[in-house]
Amino acid sequence: KAGVTQTPRYLIKTRGQQVTLSCSPISGHRSVSWYQQTPGQGLQFLFEYFSETQRNKGNFPGRFSGRQFSNSRSEMNVSTLELGDSALYLCASSLGPLETQYFGPGTRLLVL
Amino acid sequence: GQQLNQSPQSMFIQEGEDVSMNCTSSSIFNTWLWYKQDPGEGPVLLIALYKAGELTSNGRLTAQFGITRKDSFLNISASIPSDVGIYFCAGPPRLLSYQGGSEKLVFGKGTKLTVNP
Numbered sequence: 001k002a003g004v005t006q007t008p009r010y011l012i013k014t015r016g017q018q019v020t021l022s023c024s025p026i027s028g029h030r031s032v033s034w035y036q037q038t039p040g041q042g043l044q045f046l047f048e049y050f051s052e053t054q055r056n057k058g059n060f061p062g063r064f065s066g067r068q069f070s071n072s073r074s075e076m077n078v079s080t081l082e083l084g085d086s087a088l089y090l091c092a093s094s095l096g097p098l099e100t101q102y103f104g105p106g107t108r109l110l111v112l
Numbered sequence: 113g114q115q116l117n118q119s120p121q122s123m124f125i126q127e128g129e130d131v132s133m134n135c136t137s138s139s140i141f142n143t144w145l146w147y148k149q150d151p152g153e154g155p156v157l158l159i160a161l162y163k164a165g166e167l168t169s170n171g172r173l174t175a176q177f178g179i180t181r182k183d184s185f186l187n188i189s190a191s192i193p194s195d196v197g198i199y200f201c202a203g204p205p206r207l208l209s210y211q212g213g214s215e216k217l218v219f220g221k222g223t224k225l226t227v228n229p
Contacts, residue, residue, distance in 0.1 A: 043217075103147075103157075
């Protein structure tokens with residue numbers, strides 16, 4: 001069974017731009033969560049989607065948004081990029097919201 | 113919010129040595145997870161613990177769910193070079209997660225392990 005896939009793997013943007021990251025969960029998994037990982041703050045929860053509905057949201061500004069499609073694939077969007085948004089963005093999928101999460105390889109975003 | 117304190121922050125050991133790391137919280141966790149992350153990759157689940165006092169092994173790895181439900185330990189025996197990486201403890205922070213509350217994971221800051229051949 002294929003694991004969680006994330007595209008693109010690497011991305012370079014400039015301040016003020018927006019970016020969309022994509023995540024395809026493990027087949028059969030309906031819950032998708034997004035995390036931001038930085039050297040200073042570590043792994044921080046962004047949001048969680050299940051059945052196309054956002055269930056939980058972490059403490060991030062409104063510039064960070066996401067959505068989930070009927071096939072459970074998810075996208076996250078960051079608008080008006082700031083230098084501090086440079087990070088590894090990780091997607092994790094699980095069968096359901098209470099099940100163990102499995103992570104993808106991440107998208108490394110660099111904001112210049 | 114709930115936080116996980118993980119120690120040590122880093123370890124430098126010789127191949128063949130045993131390794132111990134731990135994770136503590138001021139709040140109760142119902143589940144403890146241990147992940148390993150290699151450079152440029154996402155965390156990979158190593159061991160999941162679901163019951164206080166539970167001791168679970170995965171090859172050379174052994175993890176325990178503390179009796180108080182506020183701590184967990186990970187031990188690696190006879191370390192090898194491929195054990196290098198960052199080890200994270202994690203858990204869902206809400207006690208009553210079945211109520212549909214926050215099932216997100218809270219992570220420790222990680223223990224960076226270096227194994228010298």
